[in-house]
Amino acid sequence: MPWLFFFLIFICTGNSAAHGYEYPFQDPFVATVLGTPPKDQFQLSAVRQAGLHDLNPLHDLGLIRTKELLIHDRPVPKILWYDDTLRYSLALQRHPAPLLFVIAGTGSSYDSAHCRFLQKIFYRAGLHVVTLSSPTYANFVVSASSTQVPGYIPTDIADLYQCMEAIVRDLGPQRITSTHLTGYSLGGTQAAFLAELDSKEQRLGFDKIMLLNPAVSLITSATILDHLLSDNVANRAEAARKVADLVQELSEAYKDSNEVNFGDDFLFALHGGKMFTETDLQILIGVTFRVALANMVFASDVCTGAGYIVPRGHQIQKNETLSPYLDAAVGVSFEEYIEEYVLPYLMFQNPKLTAQQAIYACSLESIAPFLRQADHIQVLTNQDDFILTEGDMDFLQSTFGQRLTLYPFGGHCGNLRYKDNMNTMLNFFCK
Amino acid sequence: MPIYVLILLLLCLNGCAAKPEHQPGAFAAPVHRGLSQDPAVERPFLVDDPWEGFNQRMYHFNAQFDRYVYLPVVRVYEEVLPDSVQNGISNIFNNLKEIPIFLNAVLQGKAKKASVSLGRFIFNTTIGLGGIIDVLGTGGIHQEHEDFGQTLGFWGVPNGPYLVLPIFGPSNVRDASGLGVEAVLTPNPSYFALEGLGWIERSSATTGAYAVKTVDARHQVKFRYYQTGSPFEYNLVRFVYTKKRELDIEK
Numbered sequence: 001m002p003w004l005f006f007f008l009i010f011i012c013t014g015n016s017a018a019h020g021y022e023y024p025f026q027d028p029f030v031a032t033v034l035g036t037p038p039k040d041q042f043q044l045s046a047v048r049q050a051g052l053h054d055l056n057p058l059h060d061l062g063l064i065r066t067k068e069l070l071i072h073d074r075p076v077p078k079i080l081w082y083d084d085t086l087r088y089s090l091a092l093q094r095h096p097a098p099l100l101f102v103i104a105g106t107g108s109s110y111d112s113a114h115c116r117f118l119q120k121i122f123y124r125a126g127l128h129v130v131t132l133s134s135p136t137y138a139n140f141v142v143s144a145s146s147t148q149v150p151g152y153i154p155t156d157i158a159d160l161y162q163c164m165e166a167i168v169r170d171l172g173p174q175r176i177t178s179t180h181l182t183g184y185s186l187g188g189t190q191a192a193f194l195a196e197l198d199s200k201e202q203r204l205g206f207d208k209i210m211l212l213n214p215a216v217s218l219i220t221s222a223t224i225l226d227h228l229l230s231d232n233v234a235n236r237a238e239a240a241r242k243v244a245d246l247v248q249e250l251s252e253a254y255k256d257s258n259e260v261n262f263g264d265d266f267l268f269a270l271h272g273g274k275m276f277t278e279t280d281l282q283i284l285i286g287v288t289f290r291v292a293l294a295n296m297v298f299a300s301d302v303c304t305g306a307g308y309i310v311p312r313g314h315q316i317q318k319n320e321t322l323s324p325y326l327d328a329a330v331g332v333s334f335e336e337y338i339e340e341y342v343l344p345y346l347m348f349q350n351p352k353l354t355a356q357q358a359i360y361a362c363s364l365e366s367i368a369p370f371l372r373q374a375d376h377i378q379v380l381t382n383q384d385d386f387i388l389t390e391g392d393m394d395f396l397q398s399t400f401g402q403r404l405t406l407y408p409f410g411g412h413c414g415n416l417r418y419k420d421n422m423n424t425m426l427n428f429f430c431k
Numbered sequence: 432m433p434i435y436v437l438i439l440l441l442l443c444l445n446g447c448a449a450k451p452e453h454q455p456g457a458f459a460a461p462v463h464r465g466l467s468q469d470p471a472v473e474r475p476f477l478v479d480d481p482w483e484g485f486n487q488r489m490y491h492f493n494a495q496f497d498r499y500v501y502l503p504v505v506r507v508y509e510e511v512l513p514d515s516v517q518n519g520i521s522n523i524f525n526n527l528k529e530i531p532i533f534l535n536a537v538l539q540g541k542a543k544k545a546s547v548s549l550g551r552f553i554f555n556t557t558i559g560l561g562g563i564i565d566v567l568g569t570g571g572i573h574q575e576h577e578d579f580g581q582t583l584g585f586w587g588v589p590n591g592p593y594l595v596l597p598i599f600g601p602s603n604v605r606d607a608s609g610l611g612v613e614a615v616l617t618p619n620p621s622y623f624a625l626e627g628l629g630w631i632e633r634s635s636a637t638t639g640a641y642a643v644k645t646v647d648a649r650h651q652v653k654f655r656y657y658q659t660g661s662p663f664e665y666n667l668v669r670f671v672y673t674k675k676r677e678l679d680i681e682k
Contacts, residue, residue: 295662309464341460
């Protein structure tokens with residue numbers, strides 16, 4: 001009865017695999033929206049029990065703080081006056097220590113929940129931690145981007161590299177024993193490119209680099225995210241109605257619940273009642289992406305004055321209503337943004353560049369030979385991360401081999417704060 | 432000496448004025464997306480805002496005040512005092528807020544909220560050493576949100592137009608008028624501590640307490656202008672404020 005034997009083996013291994021990784025959400029979209037429930041998150045005390053000096057109330061003074069840096073001394077559009085300097089967060093050890101840079105994902109800031117979480121953990125583990133906004137975040141576009149046209153990775157990472165150098169200078173190189181780098185989502189992709197740039201420039205000398213749920217090709221992944229919305233709604237009117245419905249449902253749930261605030265607890269409590277359908281979740285992810293995109297497109301257009309959203313030559317005044325611009329910007333999909341704005345801009349700067357070359361330059365495939373032999377780079381991602389196509393997954397496997405850690409589920413960055421994931425990261429950076 | 436300061440200040444102002452205006456670059460986009468507003472599309476985030484011009488200006492003013500005046504003071508406060516002392520100060524002021532919360536819950540006939548508020552006030556004032564420790568909050572009984580604007584809303588007074596107040600920020604005509612009533616109902620902690628002292632001591636202590644209260648109020652609010660990263664923050668805040676108030680009144 002060999003088949004029964006195999007069947008038993010199959011059941012056993014199947015079970016043990018499921019027991020090996022107990023992240024609670026097996027649906028990739030649920031995982032992406034809800035993340036990790038607090039009880040399953042990696043605990044700060046797991047890094048190191050709070051010692052006597054942690055109890056000293058004076059110890060926590062001013063060690064994690066938001067800093068500002070003037071990168072380009074150039075005039076800033078009136079309505080974006082507040083974004084003249086680049087904001088980032090610095091957690092500083094009292095003694096010389098390794099420095100870890102964290103790059104946020106698409107449209108996210110240095111202060112996003114993931115960034116703050118990673119900063120807390122690695123700071124407790126004894127590293128200086130600097131978190132940086134994504135080059136697709138409005139503050140970065142206005143203050144630190146050299147072209148102010150985000151979305152083209154080669155220029156974005158050159159800007160990031162310049163910021164990192166400025167931060168290291170500001171911090172004082174004598175305080176830094178070694179430099180590490182990580183990033184999630186698009187930040188992961190950028191980290192890989194930065195590794196390649198650094199191997200040529202040698203100005204920062206990254207020691208260890210970890211890519212968390214990176215996109216292989218920016219265009220492919222962004223298009224997938226865009227389609228989560230466009231495949232589920234017929235047109236703008238329906239999309240607006242769907243969003244209005246979701247807001248209404250959330251409002252009703254809030255009114256009926258005992259929670260005082262909209263927080264993570266509230267979302268988890270809602271999901272206990274299975275209130276979102278799969279389509280709802282996809283629309284939610286798609287809309288979030290769209291809004292992040294709209295912020296970026298508008299900020300970029302105001303800075304370049306290219307006349308994509310705002311009529312060319314028009315200076316927006318501080319008392320002018322922005323609703324029509326918001327309306328126009330939300331209507332832009334990622335593909336349209338690339339075709340109608342980024343590519344024309346790049347070709348305006350460099351007439352010899354073709355669309356294919358530009359798109360290829362934003363894919364990890366363009367630096368595959370470097371990645372294959374770069375032993376100091378590791379990748380952490382999930383089998384069900386929907387921003388990756390099958391081809392992307394094969395590429396990661398063939399390029400990184402043993403250096404790729406693949407979790408069975410977690411969606412896109414949903415399991416980032418899960419115990420096992422954080423342990424892998426800590427083992428990599430702190431040993 | 433002051434003359435040098437004055438000259439320096441003037442130079443600085445001149446420098447600011449001489450800063451060139453932002454100019455559009457050479458690149459022109461081949462496509463203009465247009466600003467046509469399709470009336471068929473529902474706009475779930477649009478809030479009626481007849482005074483938008485004034486409100487937008489006030490929003491920018493508040494953000495500037497926050498950046499150059501309010502937050503630097505709060506930052507010094509946060510750096511000088513240990514976290515535990517800051518929490519204690521926040522707890523004292525929050526405890527005194529229980530009085531208007533209780534009254535407003537009663538005015539709306541919300542028995543459960545009123546009893547929670549009363550219980551919190553009694554236990555936190557006694558066991559919590561005059562409100563320094565939020566005993567019940569630690570135990571999971573958190574402060575309710577009730578104010579006079581909500582009471583007016585509960586009894587059917589409409590919002591009135593959306594209004595951005597100087598320094599206080601997002602509001603509407605109804606809630607703004609409620610703020611005055613709140614201020615009268617919330618006692619100053621120095622009233623209790625300084626009985627029997629002379630007028631000068633009392634008035635300076637009162638002023639001091641208000642100053643700390645103002646700083647603590649900003650310290651407790653995690654919101655920072657333009658940290659949402661959206662150039663459309665004004666629109667988002669307007670929607671969230673209006674929606675949240677609407678729900679809290681119905682709740």
